[in-house]
Amino acid sequence: MPIEYIKKARKTAEDNSVGIRNMVALWLEDIRTRGEAAVLEMAATFDGWSGEVVLQEDKKQRLIASVPEQVKADIRFTHAQVLAFALRQRASIRDFEDSSSPGVRLGQRVVPVEVAGCYVPGGRFAHACSAIMGVATAKAAGVPFVVACSPPRGDNIDPVVAFAMDLAGADVILELGGVQGVAAMAYGIFTDRPANILVGPGNAYVAEAKALLAGSGACGIDVYAGPTESAIIADQGADPMTIAIDLVSQAEHGPDSPVWLFTDSRDLAEKVLALMPRVIAKMPDPDVPQAAWADYGEIVLCADRDELCRVCDAYAPEHVQVMAADLDWWLGNLRSYGSLFLGEGSTVAHGDKCSGTNHILPTKRAALHSGGLSVHKFLKIQTYQEIDTPANKRFSAVASRLSRVEGMEGHARSCDWRLRKYFPNENWGFHVFNQPGAD
Structure with missing residues (x-):
């Protein structure tokens, strides 16, 4: 039934996101073209913000000092739980090296991205836990430089959010929100370190900005957060x-x-x-x-x-x-x-x-x-191989034949060259190109 x-x-x-997408695209192009000036104009327009964008150490410590001790204890508890789970995730994926055949060395390297940008929403709520989810997970993955940003409320970002960002290990904190915040992280404005990946939830404008930045090749993102x-x-x-x-x-x-x-x-x-x-x-x-x-x-x-x-x-x-x-x-x-x-x-x-x-x-x-977001989002799985001379007798032959099946003559000839160079007296049972001018 x-x-x-x-x-x-x-x-x-x-939702009807076409209008939002078109508007965000114009803003991103303006930021890409004019950089910091465009970001500061948007911060003034949308958040009424004219202060420093990079949160300085003395101001950060004043904000942290204003957070009640019970709130700090609860955030520390959350950080411990999230970090422990993320570290277990990281331990579940490892480098390895193996050999599929004699003379062949194959391997995998798990390498964190260099720079991660973590967005923490503002608006109606102070999303301290989102700061932990993004920044702590990036650090558990081994990301060496993490920049975090959040919209200011009045004279500063929320003190609880600042404490959570700092506890989780953010290297730089930006008092900046919205499209201008994610774009600043993606383009490396204020840090000179463009983010390889942007993570974190946000409103429809932030979601569209992340999607457009990813689509342009500026950076990767975690998920489209609707x-x-x-x-x-x-x-x-x-x-x-x-x-x-x-x-x-x-x-x-x-x-x-x-x-x-x-x-x-x-x-x-x-x-x-x-x-x-x-x-x-x-x-x-x-x-x-x-x-x-x-x-x-x-x-x-x-x-x-x-x-x-x-x-x-x-x-x-x-x-x-x-x-x-x-x-x-x-x-x-x-x-x-x-x-x-x-x-x-x-x-x-x-x-x-x-x-x-x-x-x-x-x-x-x-x-x-x-x-969803995990340490894996911050990791690149890189493979490598080494094929010695004896192994080329089989691997170059197979690759040569398959290249011609696919119509890729240049690929075939790169393998043919090795067959003739390494095995000059071999009689092959298939066509092996003889490069003119070769000694």
């Missing part, structure tokens, strides 16, 4: 109030943040639907989660867990919570998500703040083909 929508979204996650998405898979044994609270907790990200419930229980679906307005109404700022739920919220009724799994994978949500029996079955069968939260005890807020996994994750169905 087809799935049934107990509640259907009024809007889709596909509005936060969260899905819950629940069976008849799940608690409706827990589901409603968790859906609303993620809807507070913004009015365009989709939240979805996939269930095989009509009774549960109807109870959650009834609870959502009550839970939203008790939020301190109910307008944002109300808009997200009204426009993008869905409750999808499925026949069984196999269909639940297929539907969830088709949505490929950024976050998936499972409140259903047999958690290991879901762990083994779900394939497309940014991060998975198993059991009622695991809420997305844990991953967003302190559990240790990274909260910079794919959105807009990118989880179909990509994972």
Whole structure:
């Protein structure tokens, strides 16, 4: 039987981004052309900022000193969890060297990028945990130079964000946000060190800027970070109030943040639907989660867990919570998500703040083909080979023949040259070009 929508979204996650993209493209070209002057003009226009862009040590220490000790302790805890997980990730991918055949040496080197740029959003929230997710993960990967930026609020960036950036190991901190912030990092403005990769979430303008910079070849990026998405898979044994609270907790990200419930229980679906307005109404700022739920919220009724799994994978949500029996079955069968939260005890807020996994994750169905931010995003996998003279008898012969199959005569001749040079008396059973003028 087809799935049934107990509640259907009024809007889709596909926003009208063409206008934003065109505007951002013009800004980026201006910054690319005029450099620091264009950045400073945009900072004054959009953030009312006319101070120094590079956060100086004395000001940084004053900001850090203003952070309450309990907040510092909590951020240190988060840093320890995220760093430990990232270091385990780094240890899971290693250099190696092997030989596929006698006379052949093949290897892999894992090399971090030289410069990483980490964006930390401002706006309605102080995203201290995003600073940890970006900067600490880059440092765990071995990146030698990390620049971080965040929009100023009044006379400075948020002190908690400054503390988190410093704790995580940022080498330079820029009091700069928006398109001008990511462009400054990409082009090396204020640092003379252009970023090889940009990471971190942001608004639609930041997301478009990152995508355009990556498309131009200026740098790589982590993921295209659209509005936060969260899905819950629940069976008849799940608690409706827990589901409603968790859906609303993620809807507070913004009015365009989709939240979805996939269930095989009509009774549960109807109870959650009834609870959502009550839970939203008790939020301190109910307008944002109300808009997200009204426009993008869905409750999808499925026949069984196999269909639940297929539907969830088709949505490929950024976050998936499972409140259903047999958690290991879901762990083994779900394939497309940014991060998975198993059991009622695991809420997305844990991953967003302190559990240790990274909260910079794919959105807009990118989880179909990509994972979230990890140390791997900061690493280049470089291969090398050495083929000695005896091994050339086989490898150059095979490469020569395959090159001609593909119509690439120049490739074939580079191998033919070695065959004739190393084995001048060999009678080959295929055409081997004899370079004119060769001794």
